[in-house]
Amino acid sequence: MENRPCGFLIKQIHDNIEKNVNNRLRKQDMTLSQINVLLMLNKAADKRMTMKDIEKYFGVAQSTVAGIISRLEKKGFVQCSGDNIDKRIKIAAITELGQGCCKDAEKHITETEHKLLSNLNDEEKVLFNTLLQKVSKSLN
Secondary structure, three states: OOOOOHHHHHHHHHHHHHHHHHHHHHOOOOOHHHHHHHHHHHHOHHHEEEHHHHHHHHOOOHHHHHHHHHHHHHOOOEEEEEOOOOOOOEEEEEOHHHHHHHHHHHHHHHHHHHHHOOOOOHHHHHHHHHHHHHHHHHOO
C-alpha cells in the first residue's frame, strides 16, 4: 500500500464524507454547511448566536454566513433579528422546524461515523480520535 501524506488522506476522507452527506441531504434541499450551522445553533445557549460568532466558529467570510443563514431562514429553520441594544448586531435563532431537522441530521451523522470507523476496533477508535484531536490542536 502506497504511503500517502497525512494531509492528502485527511482531505480525501473529508471530501468523501462531504460528498456522501451532501448526496443524502440533496433530497431535502440542504447542504452540509447548512446542517452544521443548524447543529451549532441547536447546541448554543438560548439556541441563538450572532452572525459574527458563527463566522468566527467556522472561519468563513461574513457573506458566506449571510448566504447560509438567508437560505435557512427561507426554509423556516432559523429566524433572524437585530440585537435589542445594538441593532447592527444580527442574531440567528433556530426554530422548532430547525430543531427537528437537527434530530434527523444527528441520526445520519451517527450512521456516517459508524461507517467511517467500521474497520477499526474499539481501542483503535479511541486512539484515532485522540490523535485527530492532537493534530487539530497543533494547527491552532
